[in-house]
Amino acid sequence: MKPDEQCCLGVESTADDFGVGIATFKGDILANASSGYVPEEGGIHPREAARHHAEAADKVLAEALSTAGVKTKDLKLIAFAQGPGLGPCLRTGATVARALASYLDIPLVGVNHSVAHIEIGRLQTGAVDPVTLYVSGGNTLVSAFDAARYRIFGETLDIALGNCLDVFAREAGLKHKKGMPLGAALERLAADGEKLVSLPYVVKGMDISLSGLLTAATTLLHKDEYRLEDLSYSLQEHAFAMVTEVTERALAHTEKHEVLLTGGVAANKRLQEMLRSVAEEHDTKFNVVPRQFATDNGAMIAWTGVLAYTHGLATPVKESFVKLRWRLDKVDVPWIK
Ligand code: ATP
Ligand code: FE2
Numbered sequence: 001m002k003p004d005e006q007c008c009l010g011v012e013s014t015a016d017d018f019g020v021g022i023a024t025f026k027g028d029i030l031a032n033a034s035s036g037y038v039p040e041e042g043g044i045h046p047r048e049a050a051r052h053h054a055e056a057a058d059k060v061l062a063e064a065l066s067t068a069g070v071k072t073k074d075l076k077l078i079a080f081a082q083g084p085g086l087g088p089c090l091r092t093g094a095t096v097a098r099a100l101a102s103y104l105d106i107p108l109v110g111v112n113h114s115v116a117h118i119e120i121g122r123l124q125t126g127a128v129d130p131v132t133l134y135v136s137g138g139n140t141l142v143s144a145f146d147a148a149r150y151r152i153f154g155e156t157l158d159i160a161l162g163n164c165l166d167v168f169a170r171e172a173g174l175k176h177k178k179g180m181p182l183g184a185a186l187e188r189l190a191a192d193g194e195k196l197v198s199l200p201y202v203v204k205g206m207d208i209s210l211s212g213l214l215t216a217a218t219t220l221l222h223k224d225e226y227r228l229e230d231l232s233y234s235l236q237e238h239a240f241a242m243v244t245e246v247t248e249r250a251l252a253h254t255e256k257h258e259v260l261l262t263g264g265v266a267a268n269k270r271l272q273e274m275l276r277s278v279a280e281e282h283d284t285k286f287n288v289v290p291r292q293f294a295t296d297n298g299a300m301i302a303w304t305g306v307l308a309y310t311h312g313l314a315t316p317v318k319e320s321f322v323k324l325r326w327r328l329d330k331v332d333v334p335w336i337k
Helices: 046-068 087-104 113-125 161-171 182-190 211-223 228-254 269-281 298-309
Strands: 007-012 017-024 029-036 075-083 108-112 131-135 140-146 149-155 202-204 207-209 258-262 285-288
Touching (some): 007 046, 007 087, 007 298, 075 087, 075 298, 087 108, 131 228, 140 228, 149 207, 228 269
Parallel strands (some): 007 075, 075 108, 131 258
Antiparallel strands (some): 007 017, 017 029, 131 140
16 A cells, blocks of 8 residues: 555445455555355354354454555544444444444444445446446345446346345255355356256336246256256346346336346356347446455445545434345435446
8 A cells, every 4th residue: 555545444234145356545455354154054144154153253454454565553543344244244344443443433334235335336447437237145136327426227126136035046956165155166156057947037017026036947957857057047048038028128218338247157158148148238337346355345335435434424422223125225325426
């Protein structure tokens, strides 16, 4: 870090990852450390994940500070993911952030996790005013900025895209390993798929529904009639085509000139390919968040904290309660004009 450079430390803990990122006020990411909780079996257990976060916090903080070459006394701001997310996990991150801000006597700012996925995408790709497809374990949102907020143009009516892929992968016996999320393991199998199996395709207006698709794919899986590679491929093709269709319609409706793909599922090469081809057909620029910033990370919280704080927002400790269901379209984003 250059002398006199101001920087913000961001804490992410909305779900299974505990992350600490450090960003300068100019938008350089100096560190992005994290530790992931891997459940022994099944999905995330919020309290176990929270315990993991509490145990990992000091190590992840130390790693971020050492990578960035920053001393705590040089920090100007602490940001934390205030929501949406799992209660016990959010509270653990908020406690770490409050303690740091109080001890260092610097401002605290609560950040919306969904906004942060968009902002790190904009920072890393240079997209200015895109239609964003944000797809992760808990969210499937098509959004674009309009009149002070990120508006939601389309979303899932039931389960999120990442969750759909994860549940199917678990049913197929795939295991979540460090550095290999279930969606990525499924992507590998799908790459060897050859036969497209017909599955439910449900787009209602601007919204999609994935639970019928998941049930149908899982039922076929247990019938053992098709290769797992073919079913993985077919599940991806159907689900990705649905989100791509809605994104394309939002693009036509808003007449924006950029598309941004962000969130954990943005790491998927096939989804990137589908969205890129739609963007190109509309003569718009396609942007995808780099892999290391696609899944949950502290850097996106630190950077969104900088944007919020430098545009007049801060969160006094007594107002820093977590917001489990804080929707994207309820967040003011005064840094966008
Ligand atoms: P959110 O609160 O934003 O919903 P999250 O807890 O789901 O966040 P993310 O890290 O944003 O966390 O997204 C995780 C999801 O991304 C998981 O469902 C995971 O399987 C999926 N994923 C990661 N890599 C890939 C990939 N290569 N292909 C498909 N899905 C992927
Ligand atoms: Fe996320």
